Amino acid sequence: MTQPLVKICGLSTPDTLDAALEAGAAMVGLVFFPKSPRNVSIEEATSLAERARGKAEIVALVVDADDDLIDRIAEEVKPDWLQLHGKETPERCARIKMRTGLKLMKALGVSQSSDIDAALPYIGLVDRILFDAKPPKGAELPGGNGVAYDWSLLKELDLGVPVMLSGGLAPDTIAEALALSGISAVDVSSGVERERGVKDEKLIRAFIANARRAGVGE
């Protein structure tokens, strides 16, 4: 049994960031998407990233960002990772990698097993694939919607690139998600919020504790 790697996404305050770090989050996500209730400015993100540096890996989440935004994030926030949560093509990912040298996590939406094949063109170009739920029709956000899918679609997946599971995870479902998917890295946002966009320290602690208790594998 191994301990799952946990990413808490959409952190925007020092207190909730500290709760995630103290509970043992391996990655913390900062959202750069103005339509999101979790959006942070470059200045806020720089300060949160300084607080987290050395304690967890810092992930900057962008959606089809242009080079100017990517450069500012890379130079000022200095994240370890960029999470690409839009329609970034493999070629765009390769250019972002060349430009920044940062580790890249490409998010892809899943609702049926054939969606997993969309990961194949990214292999060798990105450092991790995040299999997230597809957004509901008409949703404002391409992710962070708290929507679940059949996590067992990822069972016994071996793409030759690290993967991460997200989509509707929560403290009371994380054990089932780990068991059904067999994936050892998980990402949560809505499931650790008391209302949309507002993280809850108790729920963050419960999510990480339940993930650790459940473990993954034999």
Ligand SMILES: O=C(O)c1ccccc1NCC(=O)[C@H](O)[C@H](O)COP(=O)(O)O
């Ligand atoms: O969180 C946002 O507001 C957001 C905005 C734009 C693109 C992606 C966004 N979030 C992605 C995530 O938080 C997670 O990577 C993932 O989608 C899980 O979200 P949830 O189902 O809410 O736990």
